[in-house]
Amino acid sequence: MLLEVRDLHVEFRTREGIARAVNGVGYAVDAGETLAVLGESGSGKSVTAQAVMGILDTPPGRITGGRVLFQGRDLLTLKEEERRRIRGAGMAMIFQDALSALNPVLTVGDQLGEMFVVHRGMSKKDARARAIELMDRVRIPAARQRVRDYPHQFSGGMRQRIMIAMALALQPALIIADEPTTALDVTVQAQVMDLLAELRREYGMGLVLITHDLGVVADVADRIAVMYAGRIVESAPVHDIYKSPAHPYTRGLLDSIPRLDRKGRRLYAIEGLPPSLTHIPPGCPFHPRCPLARDVCRTDDPPLYEVDEQRESACHFWRECLHGRS
Numbered sequence: 001m002l003l004e005v006r007d008l009h010v011e012f013r014t015r016e017g018i019a020r021a022v023n024g025v026g027y028a029v030d031a032g033e034t035l036a037v038l039g040e041s042g043s044g045k046s047v048t049a050q051a052v053m054g055i056l057d058t059p060p061g062r063i064t065g066g067r068v069l070f071q072g073r074d075l076l077t078l079k080e081e082e083r084r085r086i087r088g089a090g091m092a093m094i095f096q097d098a099l100s101a102l103n104p105v106l107t108v109g110d111q112l113g114e115m116f117v118v119h120r121g122m123s124k125k126d127a128r129a130r131a132i133e134l135m136d137r138v139r140i141p142a143a144r145q146r147v148r149d150y151p152h153q154f155s156g157g158m159r160q161r162i163m164i165a166m167a168l169a170l171q172p173a174l175i176i177a178d179e180p181t182t183a184l185d186v187t188v189q190a191q192v193m194d195l196l197a198e199l200r201r202e203y204g205m206g207l208v209l210i211t212h213d214l215g216v217v218a219d220v221a222d223r224i225a226v227m228y229a230g231r232i233v234e235s236a237p238v239h240d241i242y243k244s245p246a247h248p249y250t251r252g253l254l255d256s257i258p259r260l261d262r263k264g265r266r267l268y269a270i271e272g273l274p275p276s277l278t279h280i281p282p283g284c285p286f287h288p289r290c291p292l293a294r295d296v297c298r299t300d301d302p303p304l305y306e307v308d309e310q311r312e313s314a315c316h317f318w319r320e321c322l323h324g325r326s
C-alpha cells in the first residue's frame, strides 16, 4: 500500500473548547489508484490531508493519535528534515488557490526550476529547461516565453496547471489534490480535472482527490471515502456508491447532485447543519439530520461495519440504506 492512514486524530484548541476535527480517520491509497475524499465543508478533509503532508498548523492543531504510513514508514515518527525530503519528492500537494500557494515575486520558471536546483542539484540552465518541459507537459501555450511571467499574469486555469506542474516536478509517488478545481469556471474545471487524471495515469501515481462535488469524481476516482464530522462514514468503490450508497449521509449527498438520468426530479438537500466539532452529538454524529435515525442512533456510536470485502459503512442500518428502504 502506498499510503495508509490509520485511526488519525487531530484536535484544535479554540475559544469554545477542543474542536475534534479528525476523529479516527482511516483510508488507504495504492499506487496508480485515485481515492476521492468527499464531505461537506468542515468535515475534516483538509486537516486530514495537512496531517498526512506534515503541514498542519501546530498550534493550534495537534495530532493526538494514529499513524500515517507512507511506503510502509510511519511519517508521524519522522524528524522534520526527513519529512521535508518526502514532501516534494515522495508526495506533493495541489491546493485550491494557486495564487496564494505560488510565490508572487518569483517567475513561474524560477519557482519550477527551484525544485530541480534544490532537490536534484541541477544547474539553473538545466532547471530552466526542465521547467519549460513541465509547462509544455501541462499544456501551457508558449511555455518558452511564458516561463518568465509571474503567477498573476496567468489565468486561474493556467495557474492551476502551474501548480500541477510543481507537484509533478519530482515525480512523486503520491499527489494530494485539495479541491484543485473549485475556484475555476465549470468548463476550465473539467479541463484541469481531465489533465490531472491523464497525468496520474501516465506517471502511475496515487492520487487523493479532495472535493465536495460528487459530480466530478465519477469519472476519475476508483474509490470514494465519505467524511462526516471528522470520520469516514462510508468507503467503497466508486461504482458501488453510485449504484447504491450504504450510508444515509452518502445517499443525501448523491440525491443533492443533478444527474442526467434523474432529470426533472427535485433536488434534495440534506437538512440541518454539520455538528459543532466542540460538541459532537453522542451516538451516531449524523443522527440529528438522518431520515433513518431511531433510538439506538442517539446512544450507540456505530462502528465501521464491513458491508463487503471492498466496502465499509458507519451506520447501524446500512442494510436498509443499501437496499433503498429509506
Ligand SMILES: Nc1ncnc2c1ncn2[C@@H]1O[C@H](COP(=O)(O)OP(=O)(O)OP(=O)(O)O)[C@@H](O)[C@H]1O
Residues within 6 Å of the ligand: 012, 013, 014, 019, 021, 039, 040, 041, 042, 043, 044, 045, 046, 047, 048, 057, 060, 061, 212, 277
Ligand atoms: N487553523 C485552525 N484553527 C482552528 N480550527 C481549525 C483550523 N483549521 C481547521 N479547523 C477546524 O477543523 C475543521 C475541519 O476543517 P477542514 O479544513 O479539514 O474542513 P474541510 O472538510 O476541508 O472543509 P472545506 O470543504 O470547507 O475545505 C473546521 O471546521 C475547523 O473547525
Ligand code: SF4
Residues within 6 Å of the ligand: 247, 248, 249, 284, 285, 286, 287, 288, 290, 291, 292, 293, 294, 297, 302, 314, 315, 316, 317, 318
Ligand atoms: S446509525 Fe442511525 S443516525 Fe447514523 S446514519 Fe445510520 S440510521 Fe442514521
Ligand SMILES: [Mg+2]
Residues within 6 Å of the ligand: 045, 046, 047, 178
Ligand atoms: Mg478543505
